[in-house]
Amino acid sequence: MATVTPLGKARGAGKPAGLERLLALVGHDLAAVNQEIIRRMHSRVPLIPELASHLISAGGKRVRPLLTLGAAKLCGYDGNQHTLLAACVEFIHTATLLHDDVVDESELRRGNATANLLWGNEASVLVGDFLFSRAFQLMVETGSLEILRILAGASATIAEGEVMQLATANDMTTTEDAYLDVISAKTAALFAAACRVGGVIAGCDPAAADGLDSFGRNLGIAFQLVDDALDYAADQQALGKSVGDDFKEGKITLPVILAFRRGGEDERAFWRRTQEKLEQQPGDLEQAQVLMRRHAAIADTLERARYYGDLAHRELARFPDGEAKAALAAVVDFSIERAY
Template sequence: MAVVTPLDPKRRKAGTDALEALVELVATDLAAVNDLIIRRMHSDVEMIPQLAGYIVASGGKRLRPVLTLAAARLCGYQGERHQPLAACVEFIHTATLLHDDVVDESDLRRGQPSANAVFGNKASVLVGDFLFSRAFQVMTEDGSLDVLRILSSASAVISEGEVLQLITANDTTTSEEAYLEVIRAKTAELFAAACRIGAVVAGRPAAEEEALRSYGLNLGIAFQVVDDVLDYSAVQARLGKSIGDDFREGKITLPVVLAFRRGDDEERAFWRRTLEDIDQRDGDLEHALALMQRHNTLRDSVERARHYGAMARDALGLFPASPIKRALLDVIDFVVDRDF
């Protein structure tokens, strides 16, 4: 079975501790955000808070809203506007998850039955629409046209990314550039917006706003690349977590792009059969993992993620040293080196 680049256990632990340290630094704000999320998910239509609450409580780490809170504090903000906006970011993220699982026909999310598997596709799509609407209500209540422009633009780009992914689905000729274009839109754009609005609410100069946008964008790219690697990770299997979901769905992610490009004609025929035709047989996942190991595609994908992590690190060079800057830098290690 294939393995991801071996990582120093101390380094992995440091990354996990970094996320915990960042959460601790914004703990009071995050508690307020969680209360806001619960309140703003309320509806007299019983299924809405029931389904929304199911996915919100399904084990996510609230990384995106935490980044909004941390970015605002990094910029010296002392008010409370960032709290509802962080909740808004989480609503947008949750809505996209609901829509994603319907489009991908996914039955699992984070090892648990997906919302669409429990409540059905129609309910998942409609509750996702409700959460998008709630997010826009929160944006307008904030009253900032800049915030509205940034978050509404991010929402539009995310939708474009969904369509791009649909176009490239099951297409083994997808290039690395096309893959990156999809994940920039689908994942990294919301990371970028989440960080950028921290500078906006603090009234900071354009240079700081751009620095935080760049940090979030590159962190988001690294995050998604590693997510796609973990779907084929032997570490995941040892932890009892499902692997190969992307393979079974015919998703074209970076490890596949590299394996297809580096393979011979016989190997490319295998990828076409399993991912384009979805003609999958016993032992095909194990063979896919063996091909990825042969061509070092998991290891090299992690190295790509480290490259974007380095750019995220550079983006914060504009800001003076502080505990929250240190935690934001260290959380890059959590994103790149996570194995769970």
């Protein structure tokens, strides 16, 4: 991996990197979003805010609501509904995380024990349902059917992506196309919608809305590719999630697909044993990492992430230069730099 040029760093040279630039621009709005989130996850049933705040306060990066705020800023919005909308986006994301952790039987999320481990699967499913419903209640407050249409569509697509992912799990015949289909749906659809609604609330024209959608979609694919690479490559402490989760569950991500395709018959037998039959022994994760290095599977996954990152950058070209555009570009770089 030392031979790979970190594109993000090259682009960002001499400028405030990563999310900081967008935070500097919309930090005040993000504080309002966080207040909105806390206020709106309230329920007369104490377990709901208790469980929800465990996850929400654990300090995710708030990438998706930041994108909504950034897109609204890019389109010159000066109203106050974008913070409500950004809270919606974060609620939808949180609901899917809660349901994901039930599906994956995860034990660690954002460096903390998962809600399903602490409160049980039942509560995680139901509090996810609550947050999802609450998100739609907030959308109604914006008074925009267009926004409801966008986010309801994204929610349906996310669920489709998650079901597709179930179907490809433990199946070593999963193709790169099938994998891209899964991450486009389960991850990129919400990135796309988060950006689009920021433009729509600002009253942008349809072409700009489509451009923001495409920006978010390509960024989301890049983001997920890096995530999937990190699951095999990262330092557990720094990442704040269990490294090797995907391996343990037999989730067939691009690094696995590439290593399997490029490996000999004995290597394929290893992948089939550990990923299809889930017969895993101590040392298997390390062996998987050895095989990935041998076939440049992580490096090539990151290479693809940079490709989608470039597509995202190109979509920004249509928008007027300025601080908002530069800040959104820096989010793309951040999403890829995480890997280095």
